[in-house]
Amino acid sequence: MTGTQPPPAFRLAYVPGVTPTKWVRIWHERLPDVPLGLLPVPAAEAADLLRARGADAGFLRLPVDRTDLSAIPLYTETTVVVVPKDHLVAAVEEVAAADLADETVLHPLDDTLGWERPPGRPALERPATTADAVELVAAGVGLLVVPQSLARLHHRKDLTYRPLAGVPQSQVALSWPEDATTDRVEDFIGIVRGRTVNSTRGRAGGTQAADKDAAQSQPKPKGRPAPGKSAKGARGGSATPRGARRGKPRGRS
Structure with a gap:
């Protein structure tokens, strides 16, 4: 079968x-x-x-x-600093990197921001993961700087975060x-x-097909006046050649 x-x-x-x-x-x-x-x-x-x-x-x-x-x-992504809810940083809308100069800032081994050294003072040891670092923030050991999506992923009721200016972004x-x-x-x-x-688009020959379809979908140009006719004549106006006299012909003597 x-x-x-x-x-x-x-x-x-x-x-x-x-x-x-x-x-x-x-x-x-x-x-x-x-x-x-x-x-x-x-x-x-x-x-x-x-x-x-x-x-x-x-x-x-x-x-x-x-x-x-x-x-x-x-x-x-926006870069944020994760802090306990009762931290002074929680009282402002945005933080500058210089504002963390006296803070202990954790730098986990799985950091995604790619910098050599975060702002603030380094902790004695680097946490193995971002999840571990979040637990340390909750314990009051230090603060954590991460992309906003990671702060949301590891959300805790006793923590909050604020945008951090002047630092790398992911x-x-x-x-x-x-x-x-x-x-x-x-x-x-x-x-x-x-x-x-x-x-x-993206498939073999797709670009050519897309270009062809786009060309066919374009409106056709309006017809131009035939050679020898003026644009005014083409619109139904007088097509009298330049230099020709208008009015009734004069009688011959």
Whole structure:
């Protein structure tokens, strides 16, 4: 007994803080027969997972070595400082990096902002993870600077956060192995970029087809006056040649 094999699942990796829900929903609407598997991955391991073909595409944080990976930057996150609710920082709307000069600022090993040293004074030890650092903030050990999505991910009722100005920001991108740009990858790129379901961009020959469709959809230019006729004549006005006399002809003597 033979049967049609189901299409292979599209494997989508994503780092902490990224919420792919909207794009996953559109995928299921457009490609209901193609399963989509979600693979949460630590930010530091995302690029290696793609290179090892552990996922077809993934949402990761820039910068990333693009020697063998393609990447489409999507958005830049606001950087925030996480503090206890009773901290002085909680009383203001925005904080400057200089305002943290006398504070102990935790720098977890899985930091995603890519700086050598956060503002403030360093803690005696670096927490292993952002989750561990959040626990230390709650214990009053120090403050934590992270992208806003991570502050939301690790939300606690006894903590809050405020935007932090003058510091690096994290940029999220869609990435995939450069030599594995399959039709399914192109489908997902189209979804992320907001293309319509009928768009052919990204597929082989898609650009030419799209250009042809665009040309055909352009309004046709209005006809020009025939040679020898003026524009005024073409609109129904007088087409009397220049220099010709108007009025009734004079009688001959």
